[in-house]
Amino acid sequence: MALATVWIRNLFAATMLMGIFSLLAASLYVLLDAVDVALTEAAVGAGISIILMLGALVLTTSKEKVHDARHNLLALVVVLITGAALIYGTMDMPNFADPKAPAHQHVSPRYTQESVDEIGIPNMVTSVLASYRGLDTLGEVLVIFVAGVGVLLVLGAGGFQRRRRESGEEEE
Amino acid sequence: MEWLGLYNYWVVVVLMMAGFYVVIAQGNLIKKIVGLNIFQTSVFVFYISLAKLDGGTAPVYLEGVTAYTNPLPHVLILTAIVVGVALTAMGLALAVRVYEAYGSLEEDEINAQDEQDA
């Protein structure tokens, strides 16, 4: 699905493919027991991202120009070299779902075994998110607030009624 | 054959490279943002696949279950997804303004107009 997005020219179709890719990723998360993340990815990737991209496409065009293959070759070589380097780096990594992997050793046993006694709520992801790592969540709320302010500065507030009264033209 | 245990990382690397290629090779600005999203999603898949434990269940407390999947990467990815949507929104807003100022979304046409004006 991701590879199809590379080749497609119509931007509208590329947006739809991105949505399907997000939905497949959300199903993958459910299979990997990450239910909170699956809910968020399904809502965000297959919902909000699509709405925003469709909004941007309405405000601009939806076709893409065809390029010559010459400067694509340099990009392809860079991508292949980076991919080979990354695959070489994964040779040392632990096997998939290995219980002895370092990711499961240090802080996580404390979260899974003691968070229910220390905090008293069953959902461990919420207790880590809101209590153990509450400062990170504060930063994230501020990031999304700043993004909202930024888009307001760039695009304006979209006050439909005020603009209509000013210009006085018949809409729709 | 221990390579069989590493296949999830290779899948992620392939996805990541697809997104990376779209960001650097394609000229259309909105296509670049789509590529960036693919790149981000592949990184999330990487982290979530790191979190999985053989024989564990979802990290919600149930009576009698002792092995839970690691909740720490879930938390990090939850934050990262929301930051990703903030980034996409900001990027699309800038792309819309660029289109209104230059009349086109292709990178080379925008550079050509800048060189003409400069």
Add this chain to the structure above:
Amino acid sequence: MSPHIVLRVGAKLLIPVILLFGLYVQFHGEYSPGGGFQAGIIFSAALILYALIFGLETVQQAVPPAAVHALAALGALLYMSIGIWAMLAGGNFLEYKVLAADPHVGETAGIILIELGVGITVGAVVITLFYSFAGRARPKRGGD
């Protein structure tokens, strides 16, 4: 028989259900997957659905942009004030144990309140983004 009547009737049935589901995910975030972010996005999805079917002007009469901007700031402010309340009650910043007599009750109360702040901000910001993108449409299309 006006056009799009199936869409209008279906939306009128669905939108309250979506809002209710958003509230459920918000407050049930401690017992099942969910919490603030998901709830905020579901809530804003209901409003976006309303805007897509009934028009941008109608939804802006119900939820004006100025109110949404104020709500976004209010959510972040709520989050930080819980942290400062914890400091005033004698603990560190964002330490919920000290908010009530029993530490478990304090933790639960703190988590519910900050998830509420997160949900309000995320929902309000997504609605703001939608208003900005949709309000900029060219005049002859009348907003999308």
